Amino acid sequence: MVHVAEDASGGLGQAQAAYPRRMCLDGEFQEWLHLADGLAAPGVRGGLHRVEHFVAATRSLLEERGGFPPERVPVAYCMPPRAAHRLALARLGFDTVTNAKILTMDPAWLPQEPVRGLDVTEVRRFPAETDELFERGRVGKGAVDARTAEALNWRFVDRPGRTQTHLFLAERAGELVGYAVLREQVFDGHDFAWIVDWWNPGDDPEVGRGLRASLASAAVVAGRGPLAILLPETSASWLEFQSIGFHVQPTSFYIAARTWHRRRDVNWMFWNWYFTLADFDA
Amino acid sequence: MSDYEFRPYRPGDEHAILATYNVVFGEGKDDFTPRTLEDWTWAYGNNPAGTRIWVAVQGDEVAAHYASQPNRVRIEGQKRIFAQITDSMVHPAHRQGLKRQGLFATLARKMLAATCGPERDLAIFGWPVPAAWRMSKAFIGSEVVRMQTLLAAEPGSGSSELPDGVRRLERFPDDIRGLYERAGTEHGASVIRDAAWLNWRLIDNPRASYEVLAVGDATLAGYAVFRAADWPVPGSGLLVDWLVDPAEPEAAELLRLAVMAAGRASGVQRLLAMFPEWARAFAYFQSFGWRVVPSNYLTACVPYHRRYDTYWLRDNWWYTFAEMDLV
Numbered sequence: 323m324v325h326v327a328e329d330a331s332g333g334l335g336q337a338q339a340a341y342p343r344r345m346c347l348d349g350e351f352q353e354w355l356h357l358a359d360g361l362a363a364p365g366v367r368g369g370l371h372r373v374e375h376f377v378a379a380t381r382s383l384l385e386e387r388g389g390f391p392p393e394r395v396p397v398a399y400c401m402p403p404r405a406a407h408r409l410a411l412a413r414l415g416f417d418t419v420t421n422a423k424i425l426t427m428d429p430a431w432l433p434q435e436p437v438r439g440l441d442v443t444e445v446r447r448f449p450a451e452t453d454e455l456f457e458r459g460r461v462g463k464g465a466v467d468a469r470t471a472e473a474l475n476w477r478f479v480d481r482p483g484r485t486q487t488h489l490f491l492a493e494r495a496g497e498l499v500g501y502a503v504l505r506e507q508v509f510d511g512h513d514f515a516w517i518v519d520w521w522n523p524g525d526d527p528e529v530g531r532g533l534r535a536s537l538a539s540a541a542v543v544a545g546r547g548p549l550a551i552l553l554p555e556t557s558a559s560w561l562e563f564q565s566i567g568f569h570v571q572p573t574s575f576y577i578a579a580r581t582w583h584r585r586r587d588v589n590w591m592f593w594n595w596y597f598t599l600a601d602f603d604a
Numbered sequence: 605m606s607d608y609e610f611r612p613y614r615p616g617d618e619h620a621i622l623a624t625y626n627v628v629f630g631e632g633k634d635d636f637t638p639r640t641l642e643d644w645t646w647a648y649g650n651n652p653a654g655t656r657i658w659v660a661v662q663g664d665e666v667a668a669h670y671a672s673q674p675n676r677v678r679i680e681g682q683k684r685i686f687a688q689i690t691d692s693m694v695h696p697a698h699r700q701g702l703k704r705q706g707l708f709a710t711l712a713r714k715m716l717a718a719t720c721g722p723e724r725d726l727a728i729f730g731w732p733v734p735a736a737w738r739m740s741k742a743f744i745g746s747e748v749v750r751m752q753t754l755l756a757a758e759p760g761s762g763s764s765e766l767p768d769g770v771r772r773l774e775r776f777p778d779d780i781r782g783l784y785e786r787a788g789t790e791h792g793a794s795v796i797r798d799a800a801w802l803n804w805r806l807i808d809n810p811r812a813s814y815e816v817l818a819v820g821d822a823t824l825a826g827y828a829v830f831r832a833a834d835w836p837v838p839g840s841g842l843l844v845d846w847l848v849d850p851a852e853p854e855a856a857e858l859l860r861l862a863v864m865a866a867g868r869a870s871g872v873q874r875l876l877a878m879f880p881e882w883a884r885a886f887a888y889f890q891s892f893g894w895r896v897v898p899s900n901y902l903t904a905c906v907p908y909h910r911r912y913d914t915y916w917l918r919d920n921w922w923y924t925f926a927e928m929d930l931v
Binding site: 404555564569576593 | 747753890918
């Protein structure tokens with residue numbers, strides 16, 4: 323979904339893109355919008371012109387799509403750069419959900435031995451069983467993007483020109499019980515081994531330990547470190563990662579949202595929305 | 605609105621302010637303890653940084669009150685003021701209807717216009733719960749600096765005695781400023797920890813008792829301030845303030861152990877501390893097993909200087925519970 327603002331000559335001034343996200347909220351599915359890739363077209367003058375084009379394109383998108391479900395989306399969210407965040411707050415009706423924080427740890431300090439009774443393997447694609455894994459894990463999470471095989475393969479596998487990405491599946495007695503995605507990339511200026519997605523239904527400590535062992539091993543082999551993950555501070559995983567030695571540090575980003583649902587406002591999102599870097603375009 | 609007089613505080617207003625305060629904050633609360641003149645005098649009259657109070661008056665009654673507690677701040681080497689909004693209220697008899705909503709907003713804007721700006725108070729701040737923040741955003745353009753996290757730990761088992769080398773202070777000495785100069789070098793902005801502020805805030809405060817733990821003899825290497833409280837949850841032990849010379853890691857170690865001991869002696873269930881996430885102490889306490897947990901509070905501000913905006917404050921303004929009027 324892309325909305326554009328044209329300049330006076332009819333040329334492309336600004337494009338604001340949004341990805342529809344299929345969200346599961348307390349068992350109900352609805353669509354949210356993830357605003358991403360606000361791009362100034364080449365040749366557009368900077369300063370005020372650029373600002374006005376950005377605002378116009380984004381406002382157009384929000385006016386067309388924002389509102390009450392099922393016809394419209396009740397939430398539009400983003401993790402924008404500073405200038406866009408300021409405009410989103412001042413002129414587009416957004417509020418801050420939280421200041422993004424990450425958890426980091428030197429992978430060499432993590433146990434890398436396999437966990438007994440748990441098979442963790444690196445795969446090239448997410449299997450169909452991932453859908454069932456998501457169904458089990460979404461219980462108890464107030465709001466979460468539907469982490470189906472189709473969505474995950476689109477997000478992590480089929481993306482052209484993607485950076486080095488490792489998909490790890492955890493299985494116990496032949497049943498898929500968790501997954502993690504590791505990507506070697508720069509985020510917020512940090513060239514870390516990023517755990518860009520983490521799905522451990524029920525926050526099973528054995529599953530967590532097994533997945534982290536494989537992630538740590540891959541990070542060490544790649545010569546990358548520390549291991550890092552973006553999580554909401556209100557999630558159970560946030561505490562679980564700290565309990566095994568990950569430390570919290572700030573980022574330069576805010577996460578912001580515009581909501582049309584009075585009860586499910588940004589404060590509700592703060593306490594109920596499970597996200598990782600996979601939910602953003604960073 | 606014409607039947608209200610909007611003006612700054614005048615000596616003698618405190619009696620009418622207190623009367624309105626006790627009506628507003630005592631509404632429907634059986635366990636409410638009325639605020640006393642002694643408390644008011646401490647909070648506003650004795651603040652070493654001055655007074656910021658505006659009232660909307662009708663007859664002899666304070667219909668609305670908007671105030672801040674100014675704090676002297678060192679910001680990139682300059683001495684300026686950051687002010688914490690406190691005790692905002694509208695008397696119930698003057699509250700209903702849109703016109704009355706205008707009463708509060710008008711008063712707030714008049715006070716802020718008179719006291720805040722690039723050459724006056726540089727920023728106002730506070731730690732509202734989300735519902736209060738929404739009002740603050742609507743009325744005065746308040747912005748979120750961060751969703752405030754806390755550091756939490758259990759006191760654990762061990763001695764309840766202070767470690768050797770740690771002593772209790774009855775008052776902060778005049779040369780405490782030297783410690784602030786050494787320890788505050790990493791802060792882009794922070795409230796100046798001198799004897800005047802610390803003794804006013806923590807020693808002469810009639811609302812609570814604080815335990816000041818210090819390391820060092822003639823020259824202090826660091827101090828920690830502890831208080832047991834039933835806030836934000838019952839059984840909390842609060843590390844209210846923490847200032848340690850970064851060149852004295854042993855002092856940090858002794859004070860951390862002293863805070864744990866104070867927590868055990870007080871019988872609290874958990875210890876809590878508050879720092880910005882970039883602070884040295886934030887990483888330090890995590891390295892000893894303190895966990896970062898969310899809170900119901902957000903750090904909010906209205907910046908009045910283009911350079912010192914919300915982003916700058918997030919990344920450079922150092923604070924602890926001591927800045928928070930709830931603690």
